[in-house]
Amino acid sequence: MGSAIITAEGLGKKFVLQAQRERYTALRDVLGKKARNLLGGGGGQASTNEFWALKDLSFTVQEGDRVGIVGRNGAGKSTLLKVLSRIVDPTEGRVEINGRLASLLEVGTGFHPELSGRENIFLNGSILGMSRAEIRARFDEIVAFAEVERFLDTPVKRYSSGMYVRLAFAVAAHLEPEILIVDEVLAVGDAEFQRKCIGKMKEVSSGGRTVLFVSHNMAAVQNLCNTAMYLSHGQLVSQGPTDQVVAEYLRAADGSNGSELASRNDRQGNGAIRFTQLALCDGQGRSIAAAQTGADLRMDLHFSAGHGPLRNLHVAMGIDDVYGQRILHLSNETTGQIFDVADGSSRVSIHMPRCPLLPGSYGFTLFSTVNGEMADYLLNAGTFHVESGDYFGTGRLPAGDQGSFITDHRFTLS
Ligand SMILES: Nc1ncnc2c1ncn2[C@@H]1O[C@H](COP(=O)(O)OP(=O)(O)OP(=O)(O)O)[C@@H](O)[C@H]1O
Ligand SMILES: [Mg+2]
Numbered sequence: 001m002g003s004a005i006i007t008a009e010g011l012g013k014k015f016v017l018q019a020q021r022e023r024y025t026a027l028r029d030v031l032g033k034k035a036r037n038l039l040g041g042g043g044g045q046a047s048t049n050e051f052w053a054l055k056d057l058s059f060t061v062q063e064g065d066r067v068g069i070v071g072r073n074g075a076g077k078s079t080l081l082k083v084l085s086r087i088v089d090p091t092e093g094r095v096e097i098n099g100r101l102a103s104l105l106e107v108g109t110g111f112h113p114e115l116s117g118r119e120n121i122f123l124n125g126s127i128l129g130m131s132r133a134e135i136r137a138r139f140d141e142i143v144a145f146a147e148v149e150r151f152l153d154t155p156v157k158r159y160s161s162g163m164y165v166r167l168a169f170a171v172a173a174h175l176e177p178e179i180l181i182v183d184e185v186l187a188v189g190d191a192e193f194q195r196k197c198i199g200k201m202k203e204v205s206s207g208g209r210t211v212l213f214v215s216h217n218m219a220a221v222q223n224l225c226n227t228a229m230y231l232s233h234g235q236l237v238s239q240g241p242t243d244q245v246v247a248e249y250l251r252a253a254d255g256s257n258g259s260e261l262a263s264r265n266d267r268q269g270n271g272a273i274r275f276t277q278l279a280l281c282d283g284q285g286r287s288i289a290a291a292q293t294g295a296d297l298r299m300d301l302h303f304s305a306g307h308g309p310l311r312n313l314h315v316a317m318g319i320d321d322v323y324g325q326r327i328l329h330l331s332n333e334t335t336g337q338i339f340d341v342a343d344g345s346s347r348v349s350i351h352m353p354r355c356p357l358l359p360g361s362y363g364f365t366l367f368s369t370v371n372g373e374m375a376d377y378l379l380n381a382g383t384f385h386v387e388s389g390d391y392f393g394t395g396r397l398p399a400g401d402q403g404s405f406i407t408d409h410r411f412t413l414s
Contacts, residue, residue: 004060005098005179005210006084011057012092013079013234017049053079054234057093061212066205068225068242069214070249073380074264076234077214081105081183084212099178099210102128104168104185113157117148117167120156124171138174145200146170166193173200179210194323198224216383217322218246218361250361250385261366261381262304268377272310272370275378277302291384293398293406294391297355301348301366303376310341311371315348318365319357321404327362356407359388359400 054076061067069077082088084095085103104110110127111120121142125135143149146166148159156164165185173180180201201224205211215221221228221242228245230237232252238245262276280288283296291297301315316331330350332338339348363383368375388397391406398406 003063003098005063005065006059006061006212007096008060008084008093009058009095010093011054011080011083011090011095012052013054013076013083013088014091015051015053017051052234054083054090057234057236059229059236059239061210063099063210064205064208065227066201066211066225067213068221068228068245069212069231070216070218070221070228070246071231071237072382074266075231077231078105078183079234080231081181081212081214085181097179100129100176101179101181102172102175102177103181103183104172105181105183110172111156111164111168114155116153116155117143117146117159118152120167121171125175128175128177130175135175138176142167142170142174145174145196162190162193169197169200173197173204177209179212180204181212183214184216194220216324216363216380218250220322222246261378264378264381266379269368269374270370271306272373272375273303273305273313273368274376275301275303275366275368275381278364278366278382278384280384289385291355291357291386292389293356293358293386293400294354294389294393297352299350299352301350302346303348303368304346305341307343309343310339310345312369313339313341313348314369316367317350318367320363320365322361322363324363327404354391355386355389356391356405357386358398358402358404358406359386360404361385 057080069080071077079088081103082105083090084097085101085105087103087105110124112123115123121139122132122135125138126132143152146163146169148163148167151159151163156167159167169182169185172182182197182201198220201211201213211224213221213224225242227240228242229239230245230249230252237252238248261278262274267274277300279300279302280291281298281300282288282292283298285298299317301317314331314333316329316333318326319328319330321327330352332348361383362385364381366376366378366381368377388400390396391398
């Protein structure tokens with residue numbers, strides 16, 4: 001431990017968003033840009049289609065640290081990893097990296113689809129600056145870890161997403177980088193592979209190498225990382241011991257419960273309605289920051305809609321565990337309660353008696369149709385938190401680390 005292996009100072013990344021109606025706005029945009037340029041770059045008058053994905057980020061990572069990077073969807077986590085991996089140039093600031101870095105970002109980066117698994121291992125190794133002899137020395141271990149022996153000479157474009165990620169992870173982790181950067185790819189693998197990856201990352205870091213790991217899986221982050229960074233809206237909210245940072249992140253996520261939904265621009269559908277917020281209430285309708293196991297729960301989905309009645313409003317909420325596994329799908333189609341909605345409605349509530357979810361954080365996805373057409377679809381809309389509670393009224397709490405659910409049950413002895 002001791003010396004800084006990554007130093008970032010005043011990092012910023014600005015994206016210029018594509019205008020939605022290209023044809024219509026092109027000329028005005030061009031003129032606008034010209035005018036701004038004439039005014040000397042237009043300091044201070046931010047254009048509406050510019051967007052800072054990272055802003056004013058300064059931090060250091062010590063050699064040998066295992067750093068978890070957490071934050072809501074769109075916080076800038078992946079952008080930060082891309083900047084550190086030099087796939088994306090920062091708009092402002094600078095990064096200094098004192099080591100050979102291997103990164104595993106979205107599925108697909110780094111691999112050439114037409115080349116075989118075997119060829120990709122050599123290609124990646126040489127990109128990392130390794131000699132053929134060094135790569136050959138690690139080759140068998142990589143193939144065994146990835147469990148792709150039979151498909152070594154198949155072009156990777158024919159691999160399943162699971163195989164692809166296994167191989168990509170194996171290459172990144174075994175080619176002895178001094179810094180290993182991993183972005184959430186574990187969500188794609190099965191539980192067994194996830195365990196293997198976490199184990200491998202621990203091994204890599206126990207050899208003194210540095211790991212940066214982005215994940216929405218707080219259990220995995222807490223298991224692996226000794227330190228964490230919490231990003232929000234492209235800025236660093238906190239950095240420190242993992243448990244503290246994760247707790248802060250979960251508190252903040254609880255407090256807002258996806259109230260940023262209204263401003264999300266990664267949604268699909270015709271917009272007949274748009275979800276704006278998930279708010280949690282107890283059985284008496286009082287607002288609560290987190291649900292509680294065994295307590296009546298009401299989940300209010302606030303939405304905005306244009307004028308006119310909504311015919312056949314179908315709303316569905318998918319709930320995922322920390323591994324991204326769908327564990328519940330709640331839909332008013334299944335309950336047989338499709339609504340026709342008069343003007344002025346703004347909320348659909350899901351009533352869940354005796355919440356069966358065990359303590360932990362859960363992700364949710366929202367989907368709706370109006371009159372049979374997709375109205376609003378928000379994948380990974382946000383997270384909410386469940387606190388422990390006395391499900392049976394026995395004064396004993398269900399074990400929170402055993403599965404995702406509790407349900408009514410009793411024991412008999414014969
Ligand atoms: N190439 C791009 N052009 C425009 N905007 C972008 C681009 N890449 C990312 N963004 C935007 O930058 C913001 C940060 O994105 P980023 O992918 O870094 O978030 P994230 O924290 O990784 O989110 P998630 O948890 O969903 O993976 C988002 O609002 C995203 O829409
Ligand atoms: Mg990301």
